[in-house]
Amino acid sequence: MSAPPRTVAVALPLPVDHPFDYAVPEGWDMPPEGALVEAPVGKGSAIGVVWGPGRWAPQDGVARLRPVVRVLDEAPLAPALRGFLARAADYTLTPLGLMARLATRAPGLGDPPPVREVYGPGDAAPDPATPARARVLAALAEQGGAPMAPTELARAAGVSAGVLKAMAAQGALSRRRLARDRPFAPLDPMRPGRPLSPAQAGAAATLRAKVAAGGYGATLLRGVTGSGKTEVYLEAAAEALGQGRQALILLPEIALTAGFLARVAGRFGDEPPQWHSDVPPAERRRLWRGVARGEARLVVGARSALFLPFRDLGLIVVDEEHDAAYKQEDGVLYHARDMAVLRAACEGAQVVLASATPSLESWVNAGTGKYDRLDLPERFGAASLPRLVAVDLRRAGLKRDRWISPALAQAVAERLEAGEQSLLFLNRRGYAPLTLCRACGHFFECPDCDARLVEHRFRGRLVCHQCGHAEPVPAACPACGASDRLHATGPGVERLAEEAAALWPAARVAVLSSDGADSAVALRAQVEAIAEGGADVVIGTQIVAKGHNFPNLTLVGVIDADLGLQNGDLRAAERTFQLIRQVSGRAGRADKPGLALVQTVAPEHPVMQAILAGDEAAFLAREAAARRAAGAPPFGRLAAAILSGADEAKVWEAAKALAAQAPLLEAAGVRLFGPVAAPVSRIRGRWRVRLLAKAPRGVGLQEALRAWAAAARPPASVRLTLDVDPQSFL
């Protein structure tokens, strides 16, 4: 009788779609499925997840298996989480190990928990009993014998650290190690929250009942800005916590503000832990462990929080579910909203998608009954939505290089007079999108990308918005040598600020864009400071649309409402509708009605008409009909194949080879379009060519794509990226 093979299959963070087998050393306990292990890979080692028993057999040709290095002292990933990772990997065509890494991405996992040393009273009497030693014991006695940190004790007793060391050595002091990690503040689901309106109370009761019933369910929670969606889904979170389960609230990163955390604290008595890119390593580790142990009950986080190792997740909220920031666009490509629904299904949890302007996908899913729908009709606190008025730019009589129409300027002046804030919205960073030589027509382009350089006058640089390349603005044209002929063409927020300063010299003008701060935290702080009254005229890109309330803001001016409609993107109309709705929703609070002036060259455009009429249902219905007719998402499915490489000819060659394998896709019911040069045909020196696969619902799109990509594997110098459900078509 030979002993059973002591092997495990380990999912490793490699771009290889199968787990690797390892031997478990004799005398070790077999690590359970889901355990985190360190395993040798090539020269080094990596942290992986035990995915099952090894499938190795002597005849497989592998001479020997290398042994696992160590089993990390962390909770194994639960079956529900592993199931989620496997299905997410399958759906997004991502190697399992790379997907699993998202769930093990806390630094220092497996390290012993951080400890601090403390001194308490010892068993022995000090010998000799010097006055200094007596003072030490007295200082401890004053604390009731509670252990103290060495520095603290030494200071309290007025002795040096050496005295403590000597006392500890002879047993006059006891040395203990305490966990340094703070415990998680208990959150009280029974604490009464803010009073709810009847509509809120009804929606909250429905969600509570769904959470209480247990099991999977999905709800689209729809309500205009200020309708109190947050209070409603916090009730659902309270229910999950009351059941002893955990809850996760996902927000677009920029919406994770102190204001939001304070609202949660208002409901539960303390702030919940947060998870986002600016959380420092030690705190990430503490939270990862706290979540795995079930000690952290409610987590508020950005999209990557979706991969935390919850022990018993009862609820996921995806706030601002329509937000494009939920799509992860590099590395592992996934849509956090869709993955949240998948995770909820795997966990037997409720998922709530909340938005004032739902995505068409979620709207359709609610229409077909795949999701339930809850509407919060009126604006909480009796304020009304802002009045939306178009300003026809064709008749506005704007002077050259001016972007603020007289009507808008007049409205801003009135707000300044009244001591109220105005917001001018323009979704363009920098000073001007194009810098042109008026003598020879030369314009500035990025040396590494197919993109114009954007002038950033505050920084005095020309910047590439694709790769970050920056160069100083020259005094003379580099092509023809003409000086003083370089002309900034078109508007950016910085230029708008210049115009605003000229129009209203006494006003405090502030620019809010992602260029203004070097971390997400700093940016949030900046938004908050301005919202609290730090400026009279706020000029911002789309970051002002997200999440934050501007209590004293009564006017919104949309500088160029047509901007988003210019690219032929599938979702251009939807995005424009959502963005303008969200931005205009910033105007007006409880007692001050708001006004939104929408500057456009095409007020008769159906999208503009829908925005102005505020008729969201009609807009969505029309958009849905158009997408259905085109077989576009969510009625059909798309996947993009992007080939990229430094050698343009090789990239095209690889793209044509893939296109030649189209019959493989056609046979499975998937149509292939392309290849075409990507709209941004070169980024960071890499040429990019796109293909688009389109399938009706119900067709095994991923399966077909896998076979197709395998049949025409591009050479190593060309990278193939498969993007299932692409959101961006660049």
Add this chain to the structure above:
DNA sequence: AGCACGCCGACT
């Protein structure tokens, strides 16, 4: 993803 092995140009 890293990393090593493997065939063709500028050097002590």
Add this chain to the structure above:
DNA sequence: GTCGGCGTGCTC
């Protein structure tokens, strides 16, 4: 005659 470019393939 070698050192080194990165193109190709592997990692249990």
